[in-house]
Amino acid sequence: xVQLVQSGAEVKKPGASVKVSCKASGYTFTSYGISWVRQAxxxxxxxxxxxxxxxxxxxYAQKLQGRVTMTTDTSTSTAYxxxxxxxxxxxAVYYCARGRPGIPHDYWGQGTLVTVSS
Amino acid sequence: xxVLTQPPSVSxxxxxxxxxxxxxxxxxxxxxxxxxxxxxxxxxxKLLIYDNNKRPSGIPDRFSGSKSGTSATLGITGLQTGDEAxxxxxxxxxxxxxxxVFGTGTKVTVL
Numbered sequence: 001x002v003q004l005v006q007s008g009a010e011v012k013k014p015g016a017s018v019k020v021s022c023k024a025s026g027y028t029f030t031s032y033g034i035s036w037v038r039q040a041x042x043x044x045x046x047x048x049x050x051x052x053x054x055x056x057x058x059x060y061a062q063k064l065q066g067r068v069t070m071t072t073d074t075s076t077s078t079a080y081x082x083x084x085x086x087x088x089x090x091x092a093v094y095y096c097a098r099g100r101p102g103i104p105h106d107y108w109g110q111g112t113l114v115t116v117s118s
Numbered sequence: 119x120x121v122l123t124q125p126p127s128v129s130x131x132x133x134x135x136x137x138x139x140x141x142x143x144x145x146x147x148x149x150x151x152x153x154x155x156x157x158x159x160x161x162x163x164k165l166l167i168y169d170n171n172k173r174p175s176g177i178p179d180r181f182s183g184s185k186s187g188t189s190a191t192l193g194i195t196g197l198q199t200g201d202e203a204x205x206x207x208x209x210x211x212x213x214x215x216x217x218x219v220f221g222t223g224t225k226v227t228v229l
Binding site: 108109 | 151153169206210220
């Protein structure tokens with residue numbers, strides 16, 4: 001069965017960076033991409049960007065351009081999302097989700113809480 | 119910022135029906151398939167409807183989806199207490215580098 005398992009919760013200081021992992025299993029990793037979606041406390045879902053697991057092409061949300069980098073390691077079927085220059089409003093649960101342009105996000109990771117606090 | 123607009127909340131008694139609207143534009147809903155996601159409290163979103171009106175395996179037919187022009191609608195019939203959740207529409211956007219967009223979210227309350 002398809003599973004996306006994310007790394008554990010993180011606490012970071014403002015200005016630091018965080019890197020969240022998402023290990024996929026149960027399907028051919030390179031046949032899909034991975035989107036990253038975040039949800040601030042009490043708020044809605046915000047799409048952060050997408051990476052193709054086939055060729056590494058990326059598409060980032062405009063508001064995060066320059067601060068976010070998404071990568072994949074096909075040898076371990078793992079996707080990574082790094083967010084730099086963290087601010088307090090980056091505090092959120094970060095989700096990875098399987099998908100690619102034109103198809104829905106059909107499987108989701110369990111979420112990773114990132115807390116940014118001095 | 120969400121570019122798809124949903125009502126903040128809807129409510130109904132058990133067994134009744136609710137509908138949730140999702141309004142977008144020609145660059146997103148108007149030219150792409152719409153999906154709907156259910157997020158139960160404290161859990162990750164779950165795909166409920168895809169390609170405007172298709173249900174993944176295991177999703178009961180009490181849930182239905184439709185699309186017309188630049189709007190989409192999710193319907194839930196035979197409302198149950200377990201349906202209390204947040205619901206989000208979502209679609210890919212065809213405008214330059216827009217990527218994917220989610221709706222503002224709707225809280226369904228079972229009275």
